[in-house]
Amino acid sequence: MAHCNENYLNLQGAYLFAEVRKKQEAYKAAHPDANIISLGIGDVTQPLAPVVIEAMKKAVEEMGHVETFRGYGPEQGYLFLREAIAKHDFQDRGCDISPDEIFVSDGAKCDVGNMQEIFAESDIVAITDPVYPVYVDSNVMAGRSGKYVRGAYERFEYLPCYEECGFKANLPSHDPMIIYLCSPNNPTGSALTKKDLTVWVRYAQQTGSVIFFDAAYEAFITEDDVPHSIYEIEGAKEVAIEFRSYSKTAGFTGVRCGYCVVPKELMLETKKGEKISANQLWDRRQCTKFNGCSYIVQRGAEAIYTEEGQKQIQETLDIYRKNAAVILAGAKEAGLPACGGVNSPYVWLTVPEGMTSWDFFDFLLNEAEIICTPGSGFGPCGEGYVRLTSFNTPELTKEAVERMKKALAAR
CATH class of the missing domain: 3.90.1150.10 (Aspartate Aminotransferase, domain 1)
Known part of the structure; x- marks a missing residue:
């Protein structure tokens, strides 16, 4: 058996x-x-926005003709969408992100849950508390958690977020290798300022840890001192992976589309001390386990970057x-x-x-x-x-x- x-x-x-x-x-x-x-x-x-509907209708029509039919697309996402993302979501905000650092998927939940696969099972994980359950459960499934004892997993480092501190976590005390941050936060609604995020990036640079930055709700940011991307912080490309979603930004919960950014500067270490590109590892993972997001859906996502x-x-x-x-x-x-x-x-x-x-x-x-x-x-x-x-x-x-x-x- x-x-x-x-x-x-x-x-x-x-x-x-x-x-x-x-x-x-x-x-x-x-x-x-x-x-x-x-x-x-x-x-x-x-x-869905009318421009999204029209773009998807046009893409459906293309699929009905031999000349414009599309089969398997690139696992990383079509270049037309990745270029639009790089320009509008990052470069226009002063973030040096290129299309080959962007990986389009069927939603941020999958990326957030799967990204841990390219990290060692022995890596200690730090998780804010309260927290989006996928961060916890995906690492439990991967074997990083240890046993559940007295309301907590033995091997996780929990970062309590109390009302008295504006539901923001203090820095870890045990130098974990993976740190999950979500801003604006699900579930508390708190948001990290540029000063807050700078502290986290500096900490990661000093300890060699990697920040999993969940920015699924960045479209709701209204205050000027709250960054939309962790890459607005100098040095973040060396220590952070960012996750984005069109689910709340453009109503794609039933359509399914999102993306993550894995910078080429971000390096992981082998047991022998050799450096290897996280971008290359994630690309290899996606090419093995993912056949790409629908062409029709990606045309819909591209349309939200137009002026209309x-x-x-x-x-x-x-x-x-x-x-x-x-x-x-x-x-x-x-x-x-x-x-x-x-x-x-x-x-x-x-x-x-x-x-x-x-x-x-x-x-x-x-x-x-x-x-x-x-x-x-x-x-x-x-x-x-x-x-x-x-x-x-x-x-x-x-x-x-x-x-x-x-x-x-x-x-």
Whole structure:
């Protein structure tokens, strides 16, 4: 009989968002007439921008003719998209990123989960707490975690993010080789300033660690001192890999497209002390395990970089930004401390005294028919909080906030 990968046995419970969905479906089954409003899973509601639709239609038409049909594309992504990314997302911001450092994929979640494969199993991982669960679970599956003991994995270095510090982590104390940072942060909504990020880059340069910088929500940044890319910091190309997504930027959650940047300056070390390019390793991994993102989808992504495309996606992003402001204001009116919602589509809400995160989840579901995401699912430091998202429609977002305020007032 074949043997299982026992690293999977170290995973704790169900994947957070699957558990939320399971509870929602159970409530709906017991209350068929329920009018549930979801501010939980971060899925978008607004349609794709017209320029994206037109570009994808044109690409579909091309696929119907021998002369313009496309088969397998480059595993790294089509050059037309990588050139647009390099120019608009990086070079226009003063970041020296070239197309051959960009790898287009079917979403940032896959890249964030898979990037650890090119690193040694022995490398210690530092993870902020609370944290996006994929960072944790992918390294558990890879065998880096050790056993789960008293609410934590033995071999991870946890970086607590407390309210008193603006939900920002202090530097690690044990010099891990892989450090996960997310800014604007999922789930807390906090954002790292240029000064904050400079400290992390300098630390990585001194210790030889590599920063996995998740910038999936950079499109929501509104404050001038919050970098959109870690490569805005001098020296970051030597120590950082960046992950981006079109899911929230352009509503591609169901279309699937994102990319990562693996700079050519970033070198990893073999057991013999030899230096090897992380860019080359990732390229080899992608060519082996990935056949590339759809041509049709990549044409859609390219369209958002046009002048009209930028205008259209900003109109949609403004809807979500206003929703976030409504949620943040409503939470404070209800007497619950909250943060985020400024550079982020997420609002991180302190639950009422005497409740756990899942208690408040159940309260909102049963008393207001609202779905949130329990903070404890993001790590031990997430207990006592819930995450609310701004990705619903303006009408339903306002209704959800009124329901929440009413339920809390009647409690």
